[in-house]
Amino acid sequence: MKIVSIKDLTFRYVDVPVLKKVNLDIRQGDYAILTGENGSGKSTLLKVLLGELSPQQGTAEVFGKDPVRGFARIKIGYVPQNSIYRNQSFPATVEEIMMTGLYQPIWRRKFSGKMCRKQIMHALTELEMEEFSKHRIGELSGGQQQRVMLARALEGNPELLILDEPTAGMDTVSLKSLCQVLDRRNREQKLTIIIVTHGNTGDFVGAGRFLKAEEGRILEL
Template structure:
């Protein structure tokens, strides 16, 4: 009996990315199935954020291709309204005069264009997105006045505003309290249940099994990728982190 063929949200072949001639990612082959909540894990300097940026076209690879949704050629430009990105809050310059609501409304510009202004419908939707991340009470607050964790939640609300098919998130739990983290995880699981694909750079090994159903372990190269219950085990963790079991105790 033949196994069921998976529909892929992202297909990567022979991807190499280098900074100053030093490879940061080397010969990456990776398939991300549609409708998965996937963690990208690995040690510091493993290339996790670089992998996200390469998939998003924010970095030009030395070699390799990235294709979306079973297409045979790079079609990211055609899908720009269907791909959402939540960067690390620390990588964003927040020192500009915009309110929380303004930031979230930016998520609908891909649909409206920059000429048409958001109307009542878009503002109501933006408030709904803020409510989902627990930030509706801050909608008139200047974005620069928020904490790092609050800013991260606003960026997540902006991504939800895009009504994307695939979401890329770079450490969305960084700087948030445990209650907020649990609320965000529940939201990500709801996105998965609605058929969306969510790719998350994640650093806490102890919560991988609880939060995710798919995992990719990398350290410049892909160590393993697949269902959490199949690939998230001691042998692969040792290869990825090049550490003793004692350092990874509690992750299993």
């Protein structure tokens, strides 16, 4: 089953051409790593998949739908680039941040408060962050905040997980913990994963597809 289907997709910011006639399929259970030089269009591609940007030519479908129309967003867990730097002075606890990740599932599936807390603690425990649930997010280290953001992306049990530079600033312990969780979710739940990274692609144990953004194209390595 195709989770992502991109056909002849061209995207430019006003007069900056970024993606040129890109074709790419991501199937259920794929674990894909996307690399490429600064400015090669990796984040732009993710934003197209999330429906934040609309291509000028060609098509992108996520779960068989146009992502701009938003129908697929409920099935996607997303951690943007630099998400931790936005948290430094945000006056909320880890639990409160986690709660904001459940707004859509609550609305769709009529979650109770008790179910929410269970989901939140389950996701924090998976990332070994449960003891920090009452801490203010800004008190946590960069690597710890990144783990919370990943737990937040996973708590609603997404079918597609998209991470933009998830390992930036992480120590080896956090990195290992993150990669183990991703590998396990991919193997056990067939979670489809797309990761953009400048890090060592070999860290992502279990990843099976290696893609590179280059001169407007997405190459399979």
